[in-house]
Amino acid sequence: MPPTDRPRDHAGQGAATTVAAHRTRRRLRADRARQLADLLRHQILTGAFQDGSLPHESTLATDYRASRNTVRQALDLLRAEGLVERLPGVGTVVVARKYPHGLDRLMGLAETLREHGRVTNEVRTMGPAPAPAPVADRLHVPAGADVLYIERLRRLNGLPLSLDLTYVPLDIGTALLGADLENTDVFRLLEGITGQRLGHAEITLEAVNADTHSAAVLQAPRGAAVLMLERLTHLADGRPVDLEFIRFRGDRIAMSGLLHRS
Incomplete structure (x- = not known):
């Protein structure tokens, strides 16, 4: 070289x-x-x-x-x-505040966020509908049996916060048809209808992209990341009574909890 x-x-x-x-x-x-x-x-x-x-x-x-x-x-x-x-x-x-949603207690959204403002519910759809197979399996009802389907838009202080899709066994859900779902938490209504306390819930939390419908209802960009909480709530005797798929605007909610090492 x-x-x-x-x-x-x-x-x-x-x-x-x-x-x-x-x-x-x-x-x-x-x-x-x-x-x-x-x-x-x-x-x-x-x-x-x-x-x-x-x-x-x-x-x-x-x-x-x-x-x-x-x-x-x-x-x-x-x-x-x-x-x-x-x-x-x-x-x-x-300029924008996220509100904490606790995951260590079984509470409705209005109960959880009461200290941060007023939670309002807009019931968009409610009525009997055939249960999809996965829903029927989770609620322990026959495949194809009718369940009560509820779609609600939840607002906190007037701003869209979550889109809730709820399935309830029809023998319990029928009593919800005449209830004031816009001003009363479903958890309280279920306890009043059944005469039992709610016992426990199984939850799954994941980030998903907002589909066209969810984005439009939540006033979020299509494809924006939302937090999707799946929750199956049981009565104190163990019966599953409420299956929810809740899509939260990720820019307005923060999940929190207190965990203990066993």
């Missing part, structure tokens, strides 16, 4: 090393920004910023021992989630 080519090779290696180091720094800063966004999101959800404003970027940088660039990236992540907005001359403010 000619001697004149060697310095060029060394220069190329040095440039490659510099690029790799730069990429590593960017990745570490992005990781740190996500970590900081997680901490700030928790404070927003728990109401730590009571005046609705976040501290100045320099204060956040000092408090969390982060660079100003990292703080800006973290705030950009929260802005993309719709939680904060930057206002000229004001700073970063909370």
Whole structure:
């Protein structure tokens, strides 16, 4: 190899090393920004910023021992989630609040969120319908038997929060046909109808993309991520009485719970 080519090779290696180091720094800063966004999101959800404003970027940088660039990236992540907005001359403010929904107690939505405002129900559909096979199996009714089907839009302080699809065995559900579902929680009605307390529920929580119908009802973009809670509730004697598929707007609800190690 000619001697004149060697310095060029060394220069190329040095440039490659510099690029790799730069990429590593960017990745570490992005990781740190996500970590900081997680901490700030928790404070927003728990109401730590009571005046609705976040501290100045320099204060956040000092408090969390982060660079100003990292703080800006973290705030950009929260802005993309719709939680904060930057206002000229004001700073970063909370513009949308997520409400905590506890998963460690068997409660209806209105019972869970009562302290955060008024939950209202819009009954969109209600009536007997043949149970799909999976629903019949979960509710322990004959395949193809009629069940009561209810579709409700739940709002918190006037804003769409969840779309609830509910199936109830018809021998119990018939009594719900004349009930005030717009102002009364279904759980309370079921306990009144059966004369029993609700005992326990099995839940599954997953993130799904909003279909066209759900997106339109929830006033969310089509394909937006929503939290889908599947809950099968049993009476105290073990009978399944309420199968729900609840789609929550992911930008307005946060699931929380208290877990104990057995």
